[in-house]
Amino acid sequence: MxxxxxxxxxxxxxxxxxxxxxxLALFIVYPLGRLVVRTFTDGGHLTLxxxxxxxxxxxxxxxxxxxxxxGALVGICGTALGFLFALTAARANLSRGWVTLLDAATLxxxxxxxxxxAIAMIFSFGPRGLITYGLLGxxxxxxxxLASTLFSETLTYFPIAYLTLKPILAGIDPNVEDxxxxxxxxxxxxxxxxxxxxxxxxxxxxxxxxxxxxxxDFATPLILxxxxxxxxxxxxxxxxxGLFDLGGGAVLSFLLLVPALAVYLLQRxxxxxxxxxxxxxxxxxxxxVKTVAPWLRWPLLGGCLAVAVAxxxxxxxLFYASIVVALGANHAWTWRHYxxxxxxxxxxxxxxxxxxxxxxxxGGCYAILLGYLVARKAFPGRHLMEMxxxxxxxxxxxxxxxxxxxxxxxxxxxxxxxxxxIVACYVFRYSPTGIRxxxxxxxxxxxxxxxxxxxxxxxxxTTFRRITVxxxxxxxxxxxxxxxxxxxTAISATIFLVSIGWTLITVRILENxxxxxxxxxxxxxxxxxxxxxxxxxLISLGLRRxxxxxxxDFSSIFGG
Amino acid sequence: xxxxxIRVQGISKQxxxxxxxxxxxxxxxxxxxxPGQLVTLLGPSGCGKTTTLRMIAGFERxxxxxxxxxxxDVTDVRVSAxxxxxxxxxxxxxxxxxxxxNVAYGLRVQKAPEREIARRVGEVxxxxxxxxxxxxxxxxxxxxxxxxVALARAIVIRPRVLLFDEPxxxxxxxxxxxxRGEIQxxxxxxxxxxxxxxxxxxxxxxxxxxxxVMEGGRIVxxxxxxxxxxxxxxxxxxxxxxxxxxxxGRVLAASASAVEVEALGRRLTLPAGGAxxxxxxxxxxxxxxxxxxxxxxxxxxxxxxVVVSRTFLGEKVEYEIRVxxxxxxxxxxxxxxxxxxxxxxPIALRIHGxxxxxxxxxxx
Numbered sequence: 001m002x003x004x005x006x007x008x009x010x011x012x013x014x015x016x017x018x019x020x021x022x023x024l025a026l027f028i029v030y031p032l033g034r035l036v037v038r039t040f041t042d043g044g045h046l047t048l049x050x051x052x053x054x055x056x057x058x059x060x061x062x063x064x065x066x067x068x069x070x071g072a073l074v075g076i077c078g079t080a081l082g083f084l085f086a087l088t089a090a091r092a093n094l095s096r097g098w099v100t101l102l103d104a105a106t107l108x109x110x111x112x113x114x115x116x117x118a119i120a121m122i123f124s125f126g127p128r129g130l131i132t133y134g135l136l137g138x139x140x141x142x143x144x145x146l147a148s149t150l151f152s153e154t155l156t157y158f159p160i161a162y163l164t165l166k167p168i169l170a171g172i173d174p175n176v177e178d179x180x181x182x183x184x185x186x187x188x189x190x191x192x193x194x195x196x197x198x199x200x201x202x203x204x205x206x207x208x209x210x211x212x213x214x215x216x217d218f219a220t221p222l223i224l225x226x227x228x229x230x231x232x233x234x235x236x237x238x239x240x241x242g243l244f245d246l247g248g249g250a251v252l253s254f255l256l257l258v259p260a261l262a263v264y265l266l267q268r269x270x271x272x273x274x275x276x277x278x279x280x281x282x283x284x285x286x287x288x289v290k291t292v293a294p295w296l297r298w299p300l301l302g303g304c305l306a307v308a309v310a311x312x313x314x315x316x317x318l319f320y321a322s323i324v325v326a327l328g329a330n331h332a333w334t335w336r337h338y339x340x341x342x343x344x345x346x347x348x349x350x351x352x353x354x355x356x357x358x359x360x361x362x363g364g365c366y367a368i369l370l371g372y373l374v375a376r377k378a379f380p381g382r383h384l385m386e387m388x389x390x391x392x393x394x395x396x397x398x399x400x401x402x403x404x405x406x407x408x409x410x411x412x413x414x415x416x417x418x419x420x421x422i423v424a425c426y427v428f429r430y431s432p433t434g435i436r437x438x439x440x441x442x443x444x445x446x447x448x449x450x451x452x453x454x455x456x457x458x459x460x461x462t463t464f465r466r467i468t469v470x471x472x473x474x475x476x477x478x479x480x481x482x483x484x485x486x487x488x489t490a491i492s493a494t495i496f497l498v499s500i501g502w503t504l505i506t507v508r509i510l511e512n513x514x515x516x517x518x519x520x521x522x523x524x525x526x527x528x529x530x531x532x533x534x535x536x537x538l539i540s541l542g543l544r545r546x547x548x549x550x551x552x553d554f555s556s557i558f559g560g
Numbered sequence: 561x562x563x564x565x566i567r568v569q570g571i572s573k574q575x576x577x578x579x580x581x582x583x584x585x586x587x588x589x590x591x592x593x594x595p596g597q598l599v600t601l602l603g604p605s606g607c608g609k610t611t612t613l614r615m616i617a618g619f620e621r622x623x624x625x626x627x628x629x630x631x632x633d634v635t636d637v638r639v640s641a642x643x644x645x646x647x648x649x650x651x652x653x654x655x656x657x658x659x660x661x662n663v664a665y666g667l668r669v670q671k672a673p674e675r676e677i678a679r680r681v682g683e684v685x686x687x688x689x690x691x692x693x694x695x696x697x698x699x700x701x702x703x704x705x706x707x708x709v710a711l712a713r714a715i716v717i718r719p720r721v722l723l724f725d726e727p728x729x730x731x732x733x734x735x736x737x738x739x740r741g742e743i744q745x746x747x748x749x750x751x752x753x754x755x756x757x758x759x760x761x762x763x764x765x766x767x768x769x770x771x772x773v774m775e776g777g778r779i780v781x782x783x784x785x786x787x788x789x790x791x792x793x794x795x796x797x798x799x800x801x802x803x804x805x806x807x808x809g810r811v812l813a814a815s816a817s818a819v820e821v822e823a824l825g826r827r828l829t830l831p832a833g834g835a836x837x838x839x840x841x842x843x844x845x846x847x848x849x850x851x852x853x854x855x856x857x858x859x860x861x862x863x864x865x866v867v868v869s870r871t872f873l874g875e876k877v878e879y880e881i882r883v884x885x886x887x888x889x890x891x892x893x894x895x896x897x898x899x900x901x902x903x904x905x906p907i908a909l910r911i912h913g914x915x916x917x918x919x920x921x922x923x924x
Binding site for chain 1: 617618619638639640641642643644645646648649650652653654655656665666669670710713714717
């Protein structure tokens with residue numbers, strides 16, 4: 001009631017709300033709705049026949065269980081690894097240099113194309129792999145299957161667990177642990193009875209995030225899982241591109257939707273409410289953390305460094321593969337692969353940069369507008385707006401891609417084949433990070449600052465332009481960065497949307513992999529990593545320059 | 561610009577509470593602020609004083625009632641068009657703007673010419689004692705300096721009314737006393753109508769022309785500091801304004817000019833209050849600690865009370881005196897001349913009946 005009156009009195013707000021809802025309806029609600037309709041109708045009739053037909057195939061049923069199994073295993077292994085890193089970084093009293101090194105090592109997998117580790121796995125452990133064949137002399141080794149997919153996904157996604165757990169562990173007041181020790185508890189007991197229980201919500205959250213990431217991962221299983229270990233995203237892809245069965249693909253992606261949505265809701269309404277850290281409030285006197293015994297520091301650090309070295313090895317290998325004729329066979333130095341990608345592959349590079357360049361500012365503006373509306377304005381449906389805006393981000397890319405394909409393939413909204421649909425897909429799928437950053441920043445900025453502006457005679461549009469925007473510039477940069485990086489690296493949704501007219505680097509890498517042109521694939525991957533790091537450096541520079549004194553640091557935003 | 565007054569007419573505001581459902585934050589509040597006056601809304605946290613202030617400012621919209629500033633009904637007017645100056649508890653300085661730009665903000669919104677902006681900002685910063693700080697960022701200032709910037713920013717636009725939301729609560733005690741003097745001097749010099757919110761009764765008494773005491777979303781009494789102290793309308797006001805003893809008593813006889821009351825085991829003759837009192841009625845006596853005189857009992861007289869404890873504070877001594885069932889707070893001034901009583905000492909006490917206020921007994 002109150003909200004409606006306020007919106008009515010402020011035409012700028014009303015217009016903004018209407019525009020955002022229209023966008024959400026068109027690019028999030030409508031495609032998902034069409035996907036559901038496609039799954040449950042046949043020639044205009046409501047039916048379960050489509051679902052039953054797909055479920056009747058044991059191969060598809062196997063894929064469903066495999067997806068859940070893989071997700072659970074990646075969740076467990078990745079959370080464990082992330083906890084090791086977080087404990088070492090936050091509670092082992094290491095000097096800043098070591099922590100920076102750990103941060104850098106975990107940033108690498110986060111910002112790379114999702115299958116870089118998968119490719120490096122093939123180079124290392126494939127039939128002619130550097131380690132299996134070159135080092136150990138094994139023959140007939142098969143790298144494909146659950147173990148290597150699990151290994152690759154764990155290494156790719158554990159940084160998410162690290163970024164989730166580190167602030168929680170760092171936020172535990174050392175005085176609480178001191179208190180427990182002063183009551184006579186040993187270090188191990190303090191760790192078991194105080195530190196770990198406080199971190200439990202973080203574990204649950206990290207597990208669910210990794211589970212979703214693995215459930216959604218398309219590229220790694222496509223390269224590494226092989227025929228013996230089918231999972232849902234790859235099955236859906238093969239159903240559509242191999243069998244030209246859009247309906248079957250839609251049903252398979254709908255099967256994927258069920259666990260993904262369940263996890264999303266679980267995380268949103270259960271886990272996120274259970275953080276202890278924010279409750280503790282004021283930190284007391286300065287004290288050093290004593291949870292981790294001094295002698296234990298070095299084994300912990302050693303474990304982390306071993307993982308970091310493995311990551312660096314994979315990336316070094318990727319680079320090496322891009323500058324030799326054929327890894328494993330002919331190690332002569334060559335620029336040929338780079339010549340190939342800058343001639344044959346030039347169109348993919350150009351298309352990707354154009355799409356990323358167009359999507360970046362659109363995503364940034366959309367993110368801060370929506371974040372601002374949700375965090376600061378009272379209007380009916382505010383929470384619903386926020387929830388809907390997160391959907392495309394929370395759901396596996398395969399679902400989003402197929403939903404776009406289903407929705408925008410026919411008139412009146414025939415967008416497939418153009419660049420617009422790819423841009424829209426990226427904007428609505430990857431802006432939520434910027435939206436969250438905007439909301440988080442605004443929650444730190446007291447509303448009275450904006451009220452002070454209104455009190456001085458500024459209308460809401462003026463206040464937004466002169467006060468709010470300068471204060472949320474960091475979130476804007478974060479939004480730009482994430483949209484750009486994902487535009488360069490993502491594949492799971494957009495693989496369904498590329499066409500003769502518009503293609504992407506990541507899609508070309510996949511094609512190269514299937515054609516066994518491993519050199520150009522490696523060269524493309526190196527190019528993407530270099531461009532992404534250059535953009536991150538630029539944005540960090542921008543953040544430092546624009547950072548409002550006393551405002552929050554947003555350099556770790558790329559993880560979300 | 562001649563100052564306008566503020567008329568608040570029966571405003572109410574409800575909030576939905578998670579557990580209690582719809583609750584009144586402010587219920588049927590009316591308030592008149594004469595032009596150039598400073599009125600304080602005083603009360604404990606949660607009494608609705610800040611909500612009332614925010615409705616006058618326009619940050620909240622009342623569910624019922626009207627608000628008039630000058631001779632304009634502003635109930636449906638946007639904040640930005642009300643011509644108010646608001647000073648926030650946390651100052652709410654724009655963190656990305658320098659001191660100069662913070663103060664200049666309102667003038668820039670008005671599209672004032674650059675030269676006028678420079679002149680007026682300079683004048684106002686000099687007025688609050690911050691000349692020379694123009695280029696600093698807010699986070700480089702101390703709390704007191706931030707407070708002055710907030711004040712300068714509010715007055716530079718020459719608002720029709722100035723509104724203060726607990727502006728001093730983030731400062732230390734010494735600075736608080738100094739700043740409240742400066743705020744009062746500035747408000748009088750500019751003669752701007754002002755509403756001031758605080759929970760600190762001493763601050764309210766020091767700064768205000770009039771005080772409105774709020775409890776549970778309503779104004780329970782309004783008047784000057786002296787009126788509230790001398791004639792509190794309820795136990796709540798008596799307790800909130802100054803220290804007090806609330807002594808149980810019973811009416812023995814009442815006439816038009818005086819009331820006979822039995823309290824503390826004696827008969828007291830008090831001036832008649834406003835309320836009609838009948839013999840036998842239970843009453844509460846509001847007895848301020850400084851209106852009781854203590855002396856050693858005359859030889860031969862029975863002692864009336866005994867000193868339980870004392871706190872020596874320099875210019876005064878605060879005693880706890882046990883009289884029968886009751887424990888009284890008594891303040892003795894100038895202890896160096898008059899001497900200090902020791903705990904355990906029996907004493908006689910004399911109550912100045914003319915300064916005692918009678919309240920009807922209420923169920924608590």
